[in-house]
Structures are given as C-alpha cells and as structure tokens.
Amino acid sequence: MITRRSALAAACLTVAAAPARAATETFPAFVAGVRRDARKLGIADAVLDRAFAGVHVNQRVIELDHHQPEFTFTWAQYRSRIVSAARVVKGRAQYAQHRALLDEVAARYGVPAGIILGIWGLESDYGAETGGFNVIEALATLSWEGRRAEFFRSELMDALKILQSGDITPARMTGSYAGAMGQTQFMPDSFLKYAVDYSGTGRRDIWGDFGCVFASTANYLAREGWQRGLPWGELVRLPAGFDPSLAGRDHRKPLGEWLRIGIVPVGSVPVPPATLAAVILPDGAAGEAFLAYHPNFLAIRRYNPSDFYCISVGLLGDLVAA
Secondary structure, three states: OOHHHOHHHHOOOOOOOOOOOOOOOOHHHHHHHHHHHHHHOOOOHHHHHHHHOOOOOOHHHHHHHHOOOOOOOOHHHHHHHHOOHHHHHHHHHHHHHHHHHHHHHHHHHOOOHHHHHHHHHHHHOOOOOOOOEEHHHHHHHHHHHOOOHHHHHHHHHHHHHHHHHOOOOOOOOEEOOOOOEOOOOEOHHHHHHHOOOOOOOOOOOOOOOHHHHHHHHHHHHHHOOOOOOOOOEEEEEOOOOOOHHHOOOOOOEEHHHHHHOOOEEOOOOOOOOOOEEEEEOOOOOOOOEEEEEOOHHHHHHHHOOOHHHHHHHHHHHHHHHO
C-alpha cells in the first residue's frame, strides 16, 4: 500500500517537498484526455459524466502534497502517540462490538483479528478519520499538476474502473488528499487487487461495510504472504554486548540461532525455532528491541514500508486483542 497517504507514516519519515513541473495543458484539456483514455478501457460515458461532475483543480490537495510536515520522531515518541492508551481502549471496544465478524474473517484468511484491528486503528482511528476529499478530484489534480503524474494518472484510471464496477458512487468515493480510500485506506490499485465483497451485497464497500473492511484488509495481507499461525514479531531482551550490525530486516536467521546467542523473547507465543526472524532496533542499540518474524512482518511492511508502522500495528493489535 502507499501511505505516503497516511499521516501516521509521515510521523516516522522525513518528507521533503519537491518542486512540480508546470502543467503543460489546461485542466479541462487534461480531463478530456483522461475521459478519452478511459473510454478505451470500457468506462461508460455516463460513469465519466458522474465522476467528473463539478471536479476542478483542488489547490488544497496540491498544498498538502507539496508541504507535508517534516517529522523526526524517535521510536519512543512515535509509539507514545500511536500506540496510545486511548487508542488501545477504543480498539478493545471495537473488538468487543465486532468480535464475531473479526474472528470469522480471521479464521477464513488466517490473519489474526488483532492485526486487522491494528491496521484499522492506525489508518483511520477505527473508521473515524477516513478523509473527506473527492477521490476523483484529488487524483485528477495530482495527475494534472505533474509532480508524480504517471503514478496518480494510473490510480485515477483505477478509481474510474471502481466506479464502473458499481462498488461505490462518486459522492461516496472519498478519501485522503492522495486518493487513499475507506476505513483501512486502500489506494485504487490495491482496491482492485484485494478488496472483497465479504457481505455478499454485490459491492466491495470498504467505506461503510465492516465485513468488506475487515476481509479486504485480511485478504491484502494473506495475498502478500502472511503465514497462518505465526505472529508478526515480539519484544525481546538482547544479550550483553549484542552487535548492532546484526540488526535489520535483511539480517535474517532462524529463531533458534537468535536464541542460542542469548536473545530472550518477552512474549509467551510459541514460535517454531526454524522460523526466520530479524532483529529490529527502532531507536538504535540503546532502545527497545524486537524480533520480526518473516514473512508476516514483511506482509505488514508491504501495506506501509515503515518499521515504526509495522511494529505499531503489531503492538496495538496485541494489546487490543489480549
């Protein structure tokens, strides 16, 4: 997934604004070209008329894209904000409310309810903050403006395919300024690949149908390699004199080898000793240490390529589902 769109991801990455190239055509001319190309993909004129009705250049979208705030949070600062007591309490209430559905989805896809809740909590505060931008307008603005034109034009075409399929109406297709949609913030490309009509309504409604929200998130992770029965990772204690150069996602060893050098898991979840794992030190050698179990940690990372994010999803999920 591209979080890029997520303020949570921005909290652990320093984002520098880059100048955009000047648009070389008027916005109406750009939209006319998009409509022409969309027709070749089978998008009906009636769908295009509804999609682009009232759409204009959104200056707020451009402003947000160019002037994203810079964050240099430490892991401890990030964790205290993201895996907060308030978010845990709210997540437990959501789990209690939707437990039967979440457990059913977890059993079908092999992705624990806690992980689904962790992503839901981080991406939209459990559906409370999904973004209020018209997705077609936001994507058209960013594609026309030109800084990342190819990427956003592709996402715009995918958004039009979603409208053509009837999954959502243009009025309800709202999201972030960068086009991320629904309660777990799928970009249109990810929606087409992973969204699920779990409730059998004929629509993949990740905006308002909890079955679709939970199952689409679980399907994403399952399709990206989540292994049933393994945890995402866990907090560990390092032995005295641990060499920090051994840490990092690319330094994978079987769990048994890490245990033999003195790493002690703090959790109580049994993990086969042959399981590949990597030591993650989000705050450096003096901070907390985690064992990240592969392939599950990497599946979360494909949703958002930030170790801070991935660990937070796991920690929040563990606390909420405990």
